[in-house]
Amino acid sequence: MRERLRREGRATRHLLRSAGLALASSLFLAVLVFTAVATATVIGAGVLPETVLLLRRFAGITRHEVEKRTGEAVPESYVPLTGPLSVRVRSALKDPGTYRDLRWLAAHFLYGLLLAYGAVLLWIVGLCVDGVWCAVLGRRAVVLPLIGRLADRDAAWSRALLEPSADARRSDELAERVAELTATRAGAVAAHGAELRRIERDLHDGTQARLVALSMRVGLAKRAYDTDPDAARKLLDDAQDQVEEALTELRHVVRGIHPPILTDRGLVGAVRALAAGSGLEAEVCEDGVEGGARAPAAVEAAAYFVVAESLTNAAKHSGSRRATVELVRTRRALEITVRDEGRGGAEESGGSGLLGMRRRVAALDGTVRVTSPVGGPTVIEVELPCVW
Template sequence: MRAAGLAPASLLFLPLLVFTAVATLMVVGAGVLPETVLLLRRVAGFKRREVERWTGEAVPELYVPLVGDLGVRVRTAVGDPGTYRDLRWLAVHFLYGWLLACAALVVWVFGVLVDGVWCGALGRRAVVLPLVGRLADLDSAWSRALLEPSADARRSADLADRVEELTATRADAVAAHGAELRRIERDLHDGTQARLVALSMRVGLARRAYETDPDAARRLLDDAQEQVEEALVELRHVVRGIHPPILTDRGLVGAVRALAAGSGLDVEVTEEGVEDGPRPPAAVEAAAYFAVAESLTNAAKHSGSRRAWVELARTPRALRVSVRDEGKGGADESRGSGLLGVRRRTAALDGIVQMSSPAGGPTVIEVELPCVW
């Protein structure tokens, strides 16, 4: 009786639907509506899984989550197109499910009566089972047609998911931008600004001592010169954190090779097509550069490996970066590895970051940045 497996469930569910409709119209039973819709979704989900087991192809489902207070859940249940899609299936399946069940019963009885009880066992394998299988095929095809979301509904859901993803990405980008501004402000305040204040004081003291104690003035000027050099170092450090000048001077490949040379690891850098044709946009280059810098820093500090590999590749619509080491693995980005910053910077450009770091290694970090060359 595979072809009509849910016909009894349909029969039992219809009185519940009638009760829910009446109770909802009476207002006092409106709270029953969301729970009834959830039960309807489970029944339809069971049918989807049954069709998938029979045909080998999944039947997609598309529902608006029933969350929030009672009023929101009721409005969501009433406004969700998936509710009406399931109701339509339930009503139609109540009709054709019983028809298919009766047809299957007739086929079985006919096979037993014509071939006899013992021959019927053989006949069922030769004749009856294919016919019942055909009825099951009809049941699956009709159920799929009724339960499967329309192309417009899937496009709308994909668009809604995309908007939600972009909203989250924008929030992360704003948070990352705010954190970066605070870091720059802190570096300037605690480093460069403090040294410039000390420099101003030394120059003032040297000017006062110039007439009465030239030697002391000379020493103060020597100290002031050291302060200037230290302030310049601090300022260069801040500038490199915003946009490394080496990217402008050498391009991405040259800048990554410089990173590799100064990482303390034996790093092999390979590139595929990156230096051919136009350069990537500055934001894409900076994101790739910082991803490599953070990955090599983590490898040098935590992996225990002495070697690493960096691969840069140009694809028709993206820039791909891969950093691999032969360390102990087990990297956990939740422990402040800096990969969260890489993810936020990459997500702001609609890129993807993937990390694989099983225990025992290797650790592989892959970044894909959309890029129109």
């Protein structure tokens, strides 16, 4: 009986809060009338978006109460009220969510108070009837359980009135997807621009400068060839050294565009080469990646970049001498996990290359998750969608 009273007490509190919102909605009706008159006069049209936002807050409170009662969230679907006043007014008037909330407000004013009054009446009757029924006859309560049903009915009606239609949910999902793709495209363009600037800088400051110096040394060697063969030979030796240095820098630039080692050894072999040259005791584990069908070139290049950037960050900033790299092939994705046992505290704003990594992965519709509490460990988890 005690547990029954507690349970029905929670149901009653839900109904009383619902009744409180219903009473508040009666006051809100005056606000709606004022808004309608102000909007009709055009001068007070600025009141309309604010009133709609207040209405959304009322509906949001009810959604929260329904979620507490049922354990399931009530989705919402609204057009953002942003921009100039004329745009916000049109958005508020054209938003189906506005009329859905108004319909809920009118209905809730009736059933919210009615169910709350019913709960109070059931308490009065239930304490008398169920008290005798349970205490004297030892039977189960029959009146008080009806309070919980009233609370469930209130939650069900509110959910039915506030929940957007399937078309509205699909429209919201499409809008979110468009916004996500717009941000992803902007990130990919920014990453591409940064990569082009890096290649241009490397070619201009490194390879081009060495080739100019090489041309000058060859010219000096040609002039000195007849008069001073030893000096010419030394100049040619220096020129050969500069050719080798220029070739090394060109390989570095080409590796940044698409590492040739990926073509030669595949992703696992390329990652093992990265681990061997990282300066860390890096262990590479793979599950289903080596020996099977290869991922698309763009996916392999992004995975290679993720591992290279992660190992570089670990060697420079973590203070750890050990790292692990795991490559896992799933049915629809390639998963990469890089972990080091260093000091942690990695941040995208810290210039550690995490932002570039995130942009490159986002361009392929992938996801990046960085876990790096202070004190470590740092774990970078990347999932790249992939059709094998």
